[in-house]
């Protein structure tokens with residue numbers, strides 16, 4: 001009996017070690033970004049954890065098989081100030097081959113000429129550092145004039161608009177996480 005319980009424990013430990021890990025990074029001082037981050041966490045389940053980007057070293061991102069980054073767009077198409085403070089440190093890391101998926105919060109009616117530009121600015125940080133951007137999405141259900149998040153007809157991440165399309169958030173998160181699990185884990 002003791003022998004069986006030891007073997008079962010070993011199998012569980014081995015499985016845990018082999019399990020791929022997902023880190024979801026955003027600022028815990030945000031409103032909607034935090035709430036969407038928590039919903040993404042629930043969708044991934046036990047393999048994921050949320051991390052406050054303002055309280056850790058940027059090397060923390062290297063601990064995960066899949067890194068999910070969240071940021072809203074502020075001030076006519078800019079990143080929030082806290083990200084601007086973190087980015088110089090981030091640029092010292094090497095993300096060669098690391099799968100990185102970006103989610104962004106925006107408002108397509110209030111800011112139709114800069115909708116969700118944060119995706120673009122995040123991609124500009126991580127792509128030159130060797131990251132493999134994943135989780136591109138279809139812009140068909142949105143209504144805006146311009147967005148830097150669009151590349152070759154797709155969004156280079158997930159865009160959530162809690163102000164004008166909150167009813168679509170649940171499905172958007174579910175589809176995105178399903179695709180990321182299938183491709184990266």
Ligand SMILES: Cc1cc2nc3c(=O)[nH]c(=O)nc-3n(C[C@H](O)[C@H](O)[C@H](O)COP(=O)(O)O)c2cc1C
Pocket residue numbers: 030031032033034072073074075076077078105106107108110111114115116117162163
């Ligand atoms: C001052 C201000 C500027 C904003 N600028 C943009 C913008 O340029 N593009 C956009 O898509 N959304 C913009 N938004 C909308 C926010 O991205 C949106 O409200 C988001 O849900 C905020 O998330 P947070 O509470 O996590 O920061 C702006 C909001 C504010 C208050």
